[in-house]
Amino acid sequence: MLPLDKELETALFHRLDAKKCVVCGALFTPGSNRAKYCPECAGRVLYSNILLKLYLKSLKNGGRLQLDEDIPYTAQMIATITRQQIGTVERAL
DSSP, X not given: OOOSOHHHHHHHHOTTTOEEOTTTOOEEOXXXXXXXXXXXXXXXXXXXXXXXXXXXXHHTTTTOOBSSSSOBOOHHHHHHXXXXXXXXXXXXX
16 A cells, blocks of 8 residues: 655655655655656746746846737747747646
């Protein structure tokens, strides 16, 4: 019978594969070699990265998130800029 606590399960059964989340420090079993975040933190980090990219884009236009003076960015344009899926960008906005 597996423990209900995912971190305990990882510690007991996946010791060799376990990684520590760089945000919260919880143990998790990564889906790839590049994983740095536990599933709970991955979404928050993704949304904060999108927000930071939008802040940087807005600095070019005096704080306005626009392509030029007359054209505001759409969700599709932001998805292209941040290299994320449109649904993820719409949830982040």
